[in-house]
Amino acid sequence: MLNINNLHVKLEEEDKVILKGVNLNIGPGEVHAIMGPNGSGKSTLSYVLSGRDGYEVTDGSASLEGAELLEMEPEERAAAGLFLAFQYPVEIPGVGNMTFLRTALNAQRKARGEEELSAGDFLKLVREKAKTLKIDADMLKRPVNVGFSGGEKKRNEILQMAVLEPKMCILDETDSGLDVDAMKLVSDGVNALRDGKRSFLVITHYQRLLDHIKPDVVHIMAAGRIIKTGGPELALEVENNGYADLLAEVQ
Amino acid sequence: MAALDAQSAELEVREGVDRETIETVNAMAGKYKYGWETEIETEYAPKGLSEDIVRLISEKNGEPQWMLDWRLAAYERWLKMEEPRWAMLNYPEIDYQDQYYYAKPKSMDVKPKSLDEVDPKLLATYAKLGIPLKEQALLAGVEAPEGERRVAVDAVFDSVSVGTTFKAELAKAGVIFCSISEAVREHPELVQKYLGSVVPQSDNFFATLNSAVFSDGSFVYIPPGTKCPMELSTYFRINAENTGQFERTLIIADKGAYVSYLEGCTAPKRDTNQLHAAVVEIVILEDAEVKYSTVQNWYPGDENGKGGIYNFVTKRADCRGDRAKVMWTQVETGSAITWKYPSCILRGNDSQGEFYSIAIANNAQQADTGTKMIHLGKRTKSRIVSKGISAGRAQNTYRGLVSMHPKATDSRNYTQCDSLLIGDKCGAHTVPYIEVKNNSSRVEHEATTSKVDDDQLFYCRSRGMDEEEAVALVVNGFCREVLQALPMEFAMEAQSLVAISLEGSVG
Ligand SMILES: Nc1ncnc2c1ncn2[C@@H]1O[C@H](COP(=O)(O)OP(=O)(O)O)[C@@H](O)[C@H]1O
Ligand SMILES: [Mg+2]
Numbered sequence: 001m002l003n004i005n006n007l008h009v010k011l012e013e014e015d016k017v018i019l020k021g022v023n024l025n026i027g028p029g030e031v032h033a034i035m036g037p038n039g040s041g042k043s044t045l046s047y048v049l050s051g052r053d054g055y056e057v058t059d060g061s062a063s064l065e066g067a068e069l070l071e072m073e074p075e076e077r078a079a080a081g082l083f084l085a086f087q088y089p090v091e092i093p094g095v096g097n098m099t100f101l102r103t104a105l106n107a108q109r110k111a112r113g114e115e116e117l118s119a120g121d122f123l124k125l126v127r128e129k130a131k132t133l134k135i136d137a138d139m140l141k142r143p144v145n146v147g148f149s150g151g152e153k154k155r156n157e158i159l160q161m162a163v164l165e166p167k168m169c170i171l172d173e174t175d176s177g178l179d180v181d182a183m184k185l186v187s188d189g190v191n192a193l194r195d196g197k198r199s200f201l202v203i204t205h206y207q208r209l210l211d212h213i214k215p216d217v218v219h220i221m222a223a224g225r226i227i228k229t230g231g232p233e234l235a236l237e238v239e240n241n242g243y244a245d246l247l248a249e250v251q
Numbered sequence: 252m253a254a255l256d257a258q259s260a261e262l263e264v265r266e267g268v269d270r271e272t273i274e275t276v277n278a279m280a281g282k283y284k285y286g287w288e289t290e291i292e293t294e295y296a297p298k299g300l301s302e303d304i305v306r307l308i309s310e311k312n313g314e315p316q317w318m319l320d321w322r323l324a325a326y327e328r329w330l331k332m333e334e335p336r337w338a339m340l341n342y343p344e345i346d347y348q349d350q351y352y353y354a355k356p357k358s359m360d361v362k363p364k365s366l367d368e369v370d371p372k373l374l375a376t377y378a379k380l381g382i383p384l385k386e387q388a389l390l391a392g393v394e395a396p397e398g399e400r401r402v403a404v405d406a407v408f409d410s411v412s413v414g415t416t417f418k419a420e421l422a423k424a425g426v427i428f429c430s431i432s433e434a435v436r437e438h439p440e441l442v443q444k445y446l447g448s449v450v451p452q453s454d455n456f457f458a459t460l461n462s463a464v465f466s467d468g469s470f471v472y473i474p475p476g477t478k479c480p481m482e483l484s485t486y487f488r489i490n491a492e493n494t495g496q497f498e499r500t501l502i503i504a505d506k507g508a509y510v511s512y513l514e515g516c517t518a519p520k521r522d523t524n525q526l527h528a529a530v531v532e533i534v535i536l537e538d539a540e541v542k543y544s545t546v547q548n549w550y551p552g553d554e555n556g557k558g559g560i561y562n563f564v565t566k567r568a569d570c571r572g573d574r575a576k577v578m579w580t581q582v583e584t585g586s587a588i589t590w591k592y593p594s595c596i597l598r599g600n601d602s603q604g605e606f607y608s609i610a611i612a613n614n615a616q617q618a619d620t621g622t623k624m625i626h627l628g629k630r631t632k633s634r635i636v637s638k639g640i641s642a643g644r645a646q647n648t649y650r651g652l653v654s655m656h657p658k659a660t661d662s663r664n665y666t667q668c669d670s671l672l673i674g675d676k677c678g679a680h681t682v683p684y685i686e687v688k689n690n691s692s693r694v695e696h697e698a699t700t701s702k703v704d705d706d707q708l709f710y711c712r713s714r715g716m717d718e719e720e721a722v723a724l725v726v727n728g729f730c731r732e733v734l735q736a737l738p739m740e741f742a743m744e745a746q747s748l749v750a751i752s753l754e755g756s757v758g
Contacts, residue, residue, distance in 0.1 A: 094728030
C-alpha cells in the first residue's frame, strides 16, 4: 500500500535535515504504529507524505499503491486515497463543518471521475458516521474546528476520515489530549474502518491507544530514522522502559 | 428527532449556497462573465457636458420645467466644484468633456407600452445576464423554492429604463415602482417633495454632477403600513462605449412600510475607463424598514489595470421617523475604482442603521469604501460589519464615520472591520473616524487584519480540494456574516462572485 524508500527531507528555508533515510513498507490491511521521542520527525514524515509546503526531499521516494506520491499535489494524494488526521487540526472560521466535508468529498469524487453526492445522500452518510463518533448536529453545524475542544477536534478528524473513506490513513497523535472515554470513541471509530484492505499508520507516544487499535507492526523513530521495528510487544517495552535503552542500543 | 431534522434542513440550504460557489468557480475559471457587448443601434447626445446637454437630457425625458430648473441649478454649482481627492485612490485626471452623457438604444425612441413591445435585442441582453423580464420568473441561478419568491425588476440600459415588471400587481398594493423619469412625469408631488432631500444637490462633486445629468434609475414608494408584496430590484447595464452612467434612485418607505430592494450592475470589457456616478436616496418614515442590497460587479479592468469602471457613488438613507430601520448590504467585487460610502442618518428616536459590506479588490483594483452613521436621535443604534479582501496588487481601504450628536443620547454603535490579505503585494487600510458628543453613548470599534493562512489552505487541500476551491472556501468563511445578511437570491451570486473575483490570486 504505502512504500517509503530511503526518504531524506530537509527544511526548505533552513539547512536543517529532519528525515535521514526513512524506510517503511505497509501492506494492504496492515496497521503500523510509529513511536518515538518528541522532535524525532514523525509529524514531518506525515506532512511530507501528504504534500505540505516547506520541506525539500533530497533523496528517496514514497509511493501509494505504486503511484509516486511526492510528484502529486496534496489534493491529488487525497483523491488517490491518502488521509492525514492532523496532530493540530486547523480552524476555518465561517465555514460550516458540513460544507467543508461535502466540498472535500465531492472534490475527491470528481477527481476520481465519480458522480458527486447529492445533498440528501451526503446528509444521510454524515449522520450515520457522526452517530458512531457521538458527534451531534450542533458540532456538524459549527465552523470547522472553531471553538472545538481538543477531544472534539480529534473526533472531527476521524469523522472526516470515515466520510472520505481513504485507503491509507495516517493518524498523527490522534490520542494526545484525549480522556479515556474520548480515546475509546476515537479507537472505535478507527477500528470500524478496519476492513482488511484499508491500511493505517498510527503515530503515538502511548501504549494506551495501541491497546485499542492493535498494531501489526511497531516502529521506533528517533532523530529522523526508524531505529527499530518489531511486533506489538515493542510498544510495551517503550511504555515500561522509555526510549533511553533503545536509543543507547542503537548508538 | 424532529428538532434535529429541522436543523438539518437549514443546514442543507446553506450547504446549497456553498456548493454553488464551488461549482461556479470551477465552471467559469475566472472570466468576467458579463464582459460581452450588445450590438444595438444607439443614439448619443453630443460628446461632452454643457448647459445644452443638461437641457437635452431633460427634454429626452419629457420633464417639466421644475425638473429642468433643478438640473440647471446643479450644473451651475458643479462648474464651481472640485473633484475630491482625499480618498486613497490613484487614477489619472478624468476628462469630463471627453465622454457621452446620454446614450439610448434607438429602439427605445418610442417608449414601449409593455414588455412585449421591447426590442428583442434588449430582452435577449437581460436574458443572457440572467435577469428575468418575465413576470413569473426569479432571479437567475435559483430554482423556485416552495412558495416561490418573486422579484420585480426595473431594467436600466445605458441612459434609459427598458421596462419594469410586476407594476400592475404592485400597484394593487399601492406600491409605486417605476423608472425615475416616469415618476418625474407621473408622480411629481412625491419626487418634488423628496428628491435631493437626503442627498442635497450640493452634497459632493459627483452627487452634484449626477443631479445635473442623471438620466434614469428607479423610483419606489411604499404606502403607509404596507409590506411590499415582493422584492424589488434594479439591474443597471452599461453597454455604450465611452459613456457615463448616472442613475438616480429614490426610495420612500412611508410610515410602517417595509421593502427589500436589490441592485445589480455589470458592464462590457473595454480598454478605456468609464464613469459611473450614481445617487441613491432612501427616505424612511416612522416604523418603516428598508433593506438595500447591492452586488456591484462592474467590469474591474484587466490584470494590468487597463479599463474598468470608475465608480463614484453617493448612497444615503434618512431614518426620518422614530423607530425607522435601514440595512445596507453591499458586495463590491467590480470596478477599477470604487468610491462609495452608503450612509445612515439616524434622525428618528430609536432608529437603527446597519451596514454590511464585502469589498474585494484584486489585480490592480482600488476600493475606498465604508459608511457613515450619523446618530441624531435618542437611543439610536448602528452596526457596521466590513470585510475587506485584497489580492494581487490591489489597495482596499475601509473609511467610516460614526458620529454621535449631542442630542443622540444613549446611542450605540458597534463596528467590526476585518481585512484579509492574499499575497504580499496588496494593501488593506482602515480609516475610522469617531465623534462622540454626549456622555451616554457608546461606540465600539474592532479591527483585524489577517492573511489567508497557508495552514488553512493545506488543510483543505489535504482533504481533496484544489487551491482555488480552498481559497474560495476560506474567503467565503471570512465573509460569512455579510453573506448571511443578503437575500437568498443574492447570497448565491455573491458567493460565487467572491470566488471568481479572486481567481488567479494565489499560486
Ligand atoms: N517548519 C519547521 N520549521 C522549523 N523546524 C521544524 C519545522 N518542522 C519541523 N521542525 C523541526 O523538525 C524536528 C522534527 O519535528 P516533528 O516532525 O514535528 O517531530 P515529532 O512529530 O516527532 O515530534 C523538530 O526538531 C522540529 O522542531
Ligand atoms: Mg508530532
